[in-house]
Amino acid sequence: MNILLVASAFNSLTQRVYAELCDLGHRVDVVLASQGEEHIRTAVHELRPELVIAPMLRTALPEDVWREHTCLIVHPGPPGDRGPSSLDWAVAERAPRWGVTVLQAEAAMDAGAIWAAEPFPVAPVGKSDLYRGEVSDAAVTAVRTAVRRYAEGSYKPRPQTDESISVVWRDAFRQVRRRIDWERDDTETVLCKLRGADSQPGVRDELLGREVFLHGGHPEDRLRGRPGALLAQRAGGICRATRDGAVWIPELRPRKNSGDPAPFRRPAASVLAAWEPSLELPEAPVPLNLPADRRTWTDIRYRQRGDVGHLGFSFPGGAMSTDQCRRLLAAYRYALSHPTRVLVLGGGRDFFSNGIHLNVIEAAPDPAEESWTNLLAMDDLVEEVLHTTDRLVVAALAGNAAAGGVMLALAADEVWSRTGTVLNPHYRRMGLYGSEFWTYTLPRRAGADEARRLTTEALPVSAASAGRLGLVDRLVPAAPGDFPAEVQRLAAGLAAAPGLDRRIAGKAAARAADERERPLAAYREAELARMHALFFDPQSSYHALRSAFVRKTPSGSPRPLTAPAGEPR
Secondary structure, eight states: OEEEEEESSOOHHHHHHHHHHHHTTOEEEEEEGGGOHHHHHHHHHHHOOSEEEESSOSSOOOHHHHHHSOEEEEESSOTTEESTTHHHHHHHTTOSEEEEEEEEOOSSTTOSOEEEEEEEEOOSSOHHHHIIIIIHHHHHHHHHHHHHHHHHSOOOOBOTTSTTSOOEEOOOOOHHHHOOOTTTOOHHHHHHHHHTTTTTTOEEEEETTEEEEEEOOEEESSOOOSTTOEEEEETTEEEEEOSSSEEEEOEEEEOGGGSOSOOSOEEHHHHHHHHOTTOOOOBOOOOTTOOTTOOOOOSEEEEEETTEEEEEEOOGGGOBOHHHHHHHHHHHHHHHTSOOSEEEEEOSSSOOBOSBOHHHHHHSSSHHHHHHHHHHHHHHHHHHHHTOOSSEEEEEESSOEETHHHHHHHTSSEEEEETTOEEEOOOGGGTOOOOTTHHHHHHHHHOHHHHHHHHHHOOOEEHHHHHHHTSOSEEEOOOGGGHHHHHHHHHHHHHTOTTHHHHHHHHHHHHHHHHHHSOHHHHHHHHHHHHHHHHTOTTOHHHHHHHHHHHTOOOSOSSTTOOOTTSOO
């Protein structure tokens, strides 16, 4: 069918719905609702879709559109649930199960007839992690069911007047409900509030006399102090005492009226340091091989089981700053110092990597210089992976990857991906040529023609399509919470496989042959020359696109995925 997606932003769920509907053979276009109602009307008039789907919509569809066309809304709540903050309520009330409902648009919010619904378990993780994991899985299943039912033409959607459906209206989840009382709230209550607002909108609070939003929350099992007091820092995050314990907060976002020139999320310790350079929070280091029974936060961990090393990392939003890249490179070298036959990168939950850290870059005194420094650190990490010839390296993608994060994965010998991931193997939407040795790894896997198409069309790719293209070697059909254990099982099997020594030897020989044909240094030099020119050109589109992305201001085409007629979707 000809399907039009209407979304407030081209977010992770919209990208996944787009990619998976394309996989099914549908012709799919996208219009951004943030560009206004007239853009939606124009898109509907020009594209004449058979079906309109709204995977993520913060505003109502124009009445003339939903009256004249079948429009399906993806609502992150079970049948009968209504309101703009459904998932926030699920996290706040610690619901064990929740659901996603695909319903038909009508005048009353979330009141339309139900085309499909899918339940999911609510994992004890941040709301954004839950959204990109269990919610996304349920939403795609429900959307596929609804599209199939609509295409068949015989299904009658169930009205919400059906007496078996209990209708519950839930108001918008305001900051007054998120407020933390540091003197009275216990650690679990604080964590619940932080997790329910980890990405958006954050929890409004006060630090060092300034209003700020807290983003992300993790428990701490040893540090203690006066409730509300700042106790320590680690990996850019800060530790704050609760009534009966402490929590780690990885990121802060200053309020727009706080006087901070960078009112967007960035590592918490750097925000406080910018406000009060004399503030000295003690470091609270932990070993890379942190014992499994420790209930504390760190963004990089290493563990070894037999012949398999696991280097796990989890950075907020998948972005990797200069510091994070350097620390991950040091951890990678630490992992190499241990004798293993297989080394797994990633393999946890949520994002694998989205490349360089645009928020940290935007907040830097010289964004061009920080872009360059960050990219060099990212390149150093990828180059180290490419030079590893004494064992097999597996990149395990539990969640989405983009730009340099995809290229980091492609530097490994094998890429294993959870079936729900989305890859964006391109840099074009940020106005960049790209680095991280993509001119070597991407054609090596997908071929020169496919590499050119992927980087110029700049479209999201589902895990299944990535498998067909050669970007992914193994699809892992596991729920988000089950992925780490499944990767562990598969990696143990790989390490015990007969012929592994011959494969490692063959890998080393192939790398040596490639090096003789064209050294990795030559790829790096050519890519960095292009990137240096873009970074240090004040008129480069990269600077405007980066700033718009970080500050969440509209930019680009209202229909970013519309290709000329006759071109493949």
